[in-house]
Structures are given as C-alpha cells and as structure tokens.
C-alpha cells in the first residue's frame with residue numbers, strides 16, 4: 059500500500075526573495091533546522107516536504123539518505139522513490155547507502171527486507187546492492203536469501219567481480235555449506251588471497267584441518283592472515299607442536315605476527331609447555347604495542363601458569379589495567395593447581411571487592427584450591443554459595459570437584475551420599491573422583507562400588523581399572539589384582555602409555571617408560587645409578603607396590619627406576635647448567651615412588667623441579683613438594 063502524496067505538486071515555486079527560500083527564514087509556518095535534518099518518520103517528512111514546497115526550497119536540499127532510511131521499510135517507500143526521481147538522483151545509489159547501513163547494523167535483517175522492497179518496485183540493483191545483501195546474509199547465516207542474492211549476481215553478469223565472488227564464497231562457507239563453497243571456488247575465473255584465506259578460515263572453523271592445510275599448501279601466496287588461520291587451526295584441533303613448527307616457518311619467510319597470531323602461538327606454548335618460545339612471544343607482543351589487548355594478557359596468564367611459572371603469570375595479571383572475569387578465574391585456578399589455596403581464596407575476595415561477579419569457572423578454581431589443600435569447610439561453603447549468593451546452577455564439574463574434595467579428605471561415605479543426592483546424573487569423572495579417594499585411603503569396598511558405576515559409564519577407560527588393580531595390590535590382594543588385569547585384557551584395554559617430556563634449550567625431549575631410544579640413553583642410566591646411591595643413603599626405599607606386574611621384586615625395581623618422569627628428570631639434569639629449574643610434563647598422574655624420589659633428588663642436586671601432571675603442579679625444592687604430599 060502506498061500513502062497518498064501531498065497535495066502540493068513537486069515543483070519549485072519561483073521566488074524573487076532568496077532569503078525566503080530557506081525554511082528557517084521562511085515567512086510561512088517555520089520548520090526548525092532540527093526537524094529539517096532529523097525528521098524521524100514519513101509523517102514528519104511530509105510536514106517538512108510541505109514547507110519545502112511552500113517556501114520554494116529546492117527539493118535537493120533535503121537530506122536524501124534520511125528520506126531513504128525513514129521510508130525504506132514503510133508503505134511510504136514509493137513516496138521516497140518519487141522524491142528521488144524528482145531531484146534526478148540515481149535512486150539505486152541512495153538505496154544502497156541505506157542498505158549498507160542496515161547490513162552493518164545490529165539488525166541486518168532490515169537489509170533483506172529493503173532488498174525485497176527494491177526488487178518488488180523494480181529499483182535497478184547494481185554490484186553494491188548485491189554485496190550489501192550478501193553481507194547481511196553472512197551476518198544472519200541466511201542461506202535462503204543468500205542464494206537469491208547469488209542468483210542475482212549471476213543474472214546481472216557479475217561473474218568477473220572478485221569482491222562479489224568472494225562474498226558468495228564466504229556466505230556458503232560460513233553457513234557450513236562447504237560443498238557449495240568448493241563449487242564456487244572451483245568455478246571462479248580468478249582468485250586472490252582473500253579467496254584462499256576465506257576457504258582456509260572456514261575449513262578450520264568446520265574442524266577440517268586437513269583440507270585447510272591442503273589449501274594452505276596450494277595457495278600461490280600467503281599473508282599473515284593465511285598463516286594465522288592455519289596456526290590457530292592446528293591449536294584448536296589439539297596439534298600444538300605442528301602449530302609451533304608452522305609459526306617458525308612463518309618467521310622464516312619474514313612475516314610479522316599480528317595480535318591473533320600471538321594469541322594462537324601462546325595457546326600452543328601453553329599446551330606443550332614451551333616456555334622459551336612463550337617468553338619470546340611475550341617480549342615481542344610488548345614491543346609491538348599489544349599490551350592493551352586483554353585477550354593476549356589472558357592467554358599469557360594461562361601460558362605462564364601451564365608452564366609452571368606462577369610468578370610470571372602474576373606479573374602479567376598485576377600489570378593489566380583492565381581485567382575480565384577470565385583473568386581473575388585463570389589466576390585463581392593457577393594458584394589452585396600450584397597448591398596455593400590460601401592465595402587463591404584471597405584473590406577471590408579481592409575480586410569480589412572490585413565488584414567483579416564470579417562465574418562458574420571461578421568456582422571450579424576455588425573448589426580445586428580447597429580440594430588440593432584439604433580445606434573441607436571452605437569448600438563446602440563455596441559450593442553452597444554458588445547457588446545461594448550468585449544464583450549460578452552448579453554444573454557436573456562443580457559436583458565432581460566436591461566429590462574430589464570429600465574423597466581426598468577421606469570422607470568417603472559423605473562423598474558417596476553426596477553423589478547419590480545429586481540432582482543431575484553423575485558422570486564417570488564424579489565416580490572417578492571417589493575411586494581416586496579410595497586409593498589414597500585404601501578403601502576396597504567403596505572402590506568396588508565406584509567401579510561398578512564406572513564400568514557402565516566409561517567402560518573403555520583403562521585408567522580406572524589400573525587404579526582398582528593398584529588398590530588390590532597395595533592391600534596384597536594379588537588374586538583380585540590379577541582378576542582386574544585379566545578383565546582388562548579380555549576387554550582389549552591396554553594401559554595408556556605414560557610419557558614425560560622435558561624442554562632443554564628450546565627443544566622438547568619425550569620419554570616413555572624404559573626408553574632406550576634417546577641418544578643420551580647410556581648417560582641417563584649411569585647418572586640414575588649414581589643418584590640412587592645418594593638417595594638410598596638418605597633412606598630411599600623403592601615403593602614397588604605401584605608396579606602392577608607379576609614379577610620378582612628385583613624386576614619390579616628395575617621397572618620402577620625406568621619410569622618416564624625419572625628419565626626426563628635425569629636427562630634434564632645432565633643437559634642443563636647447575637641451579638637451573640627443570641620443568642617436566644607427564645601425561646598421567648605422577649606415581650608415589652617418583653614423587654618420593656623427586657623430593658630427595660631436589661635436595662641432593664639442589665635444584666627446583668616443576669612437574670605438571672594430569673591433575674596439577676608439583677614443585678619440588680629442598681626435599682619437599684609444594685603439594686605437601688596431599689594430592
């Protein structure tokens with residue numbers, strides 16, 4: 059429906075008085091400058107229009123883009139069209155401006171509505187019209203209208219317009235329609251770096267890192283965006299080593315990392331504990347003026363924490379002018395896994411003082427802190443305050459933390475009751491936490507109960523069977539231990555291979571148990587024998603109960619002495635200068651015997667040894683560990 063046009067014809071009334079032509083100085087009913095420029099509805103436009111006509115003001119004095127935007131999505135669309143035709147303006151241009159504003163606004167669907175309006179009223183679209191509509195479709199992930207815009211591009215013969223072709227490619231790829239994206243890509247008569255980068259970024263987003271990498275290798279030239287997209291891709295799919303290798307190649311070709319690259323590389327460093335590279339990137343980031351980027355600072359905190367450098371993480375945290383809840387939570391969690399429960403709690407109260415509201419992740423950090431240090435009452439209080447004070451619904455992770463807290467402290471029955479009263483179905487991690495507590499507190503009956511649930515919930519996880527077998531063998535119930543091992547064999551479960559790594563001069567060296575493949579192997583074993591003499595003189599007795607094999611005691615000792623973390627430590631000792639901290643990563647939990655050995659070795663060689671295992675950090679120094687043997 060179109061509103062009737064005003065009764066005054068669209069013509070300029072001749073006037074002898076120039077003064078009179080301006081509406082403000084007109085002798086007829088005045089229109090304020092405010093209204094003349096800022097009319098907000100077709101109704102107000104009509105008022106202005108009437109005055110314009112009456113006073114003989116040229117119609118072209120009207121702010122035409124405003125005319126377009128107030129009439130665009132109303133029945134007055136045609137009214138605006140008529141004004142444009144009167145002033146002899148290319149109407150497509152004016153509508154495109156409006157389309158662009160809509161496409162870039164928070165309600166891009168208005169662009170689609172206007173596009174529809176333009177088509178219905180035969181306003182001739184051009185390449186800009188198409189590009190703004192495509193932009194809106196990408197924002198809305200609207201494949202239906204996107205296909206219509208694509209068809210229009212074809213119909214208008216814009217096949218050679220690279221910007222439009224890239225926009226179409228982006229649309230299909232970002233909507234997850236990779237097959238159509240490939241089709242567009244293959245049929246493009248020419249491609250530029252944007253084309254390739256779009257494909258790589260979207261393939262990475264869809265999780266297809268292999269195809270993305272193939273594209274990356276094929277592309278004729280690459281810029282920082284291309285490298286960054288593929289590096290982030292490798293980090294996201296859990297291949298930090300590959301990400302770091304690619305980053306070195308990017309540096310070789312002389313490209314400077316941007317802020318996104320820095321975040322991706324830091325995340326990779328965090329994953330594999332590459333502290334040297336992480337520190338270098340930190341310096342580069344500061345020099346490049348990225349210090350204000352909160353995302354980078356947060357990633358730096360995470361990187362330093364995961365590399366075992368709590369102090370460096372703290373310095374980054376302290377230096378931040380602005381902090382997000384992520385910064386606080388990361389720092390709290392960092393203190394927790396490093397066994398600094400009191401500091402974690404203090405930081406939490408400091409955060410509350412600043413007015414920052416905690417989220418679910420913050421509480422996971424707090425509960426972890428309490429759990430690692432046996433702060434039972436504080437833990438209980440935090441758990442209840444999640445809902446009571448902050449109205450957050452506890453997630454399965456929060457319940458898992460609580461069970462862990464109670465089980466470690468030996469409150470196994472309370473832990474069991476807590477599980478049974480949970481309002482959500484307990485998962486394997488929850489029962490696994492109870493099982494872990496049963497091992498520490500040697501409770502076979504409760505371990506069997508946990509295992510009954512774990513066999514149902516996570517039947518293929520070898521870790522639980524190993525813990526149960528350990529519990530039996532520690533209680534000298536050899537037959538039961540053998541039965542569990544037989545069950546594992548029957549189910550085809552193999553023990554996850556334990557490995558440890560240590561970084562020496564920037565290179566990561568990995569060891570598995572009994573490893574003899576390392577080029578320094580001989581030296582490592584002879585150094586270990588030397589250390590063993592010192593350890594025995596300090597009262598070390600091998601704890602062979604952690605060895606699950608049916609072999610002689612002597613054979614068990616041999617297995618024990620070749621645990622991967624011991625090999626990594628000895629290699630670290632012989633290949634780094636005296637006094638330097640040794641940082642070790644282990645994929646599983648560190649065993650009791652290695653823990654006891656490391657305490658003694660830290661004293662014998664007078665070094666700090668930082669071990670990150672699956673659960674937490676242990677910092678060995680002067681004969682004791684930061685976990686105070688509570689882990």
Ligand code: ZN
Nearest residue numbers: 621649651652
């Ligand atoms: Zn061990």
Ligand code: ZN
Nearest residue numbers: 676683684685
């Ligand atoms: Zn420890």
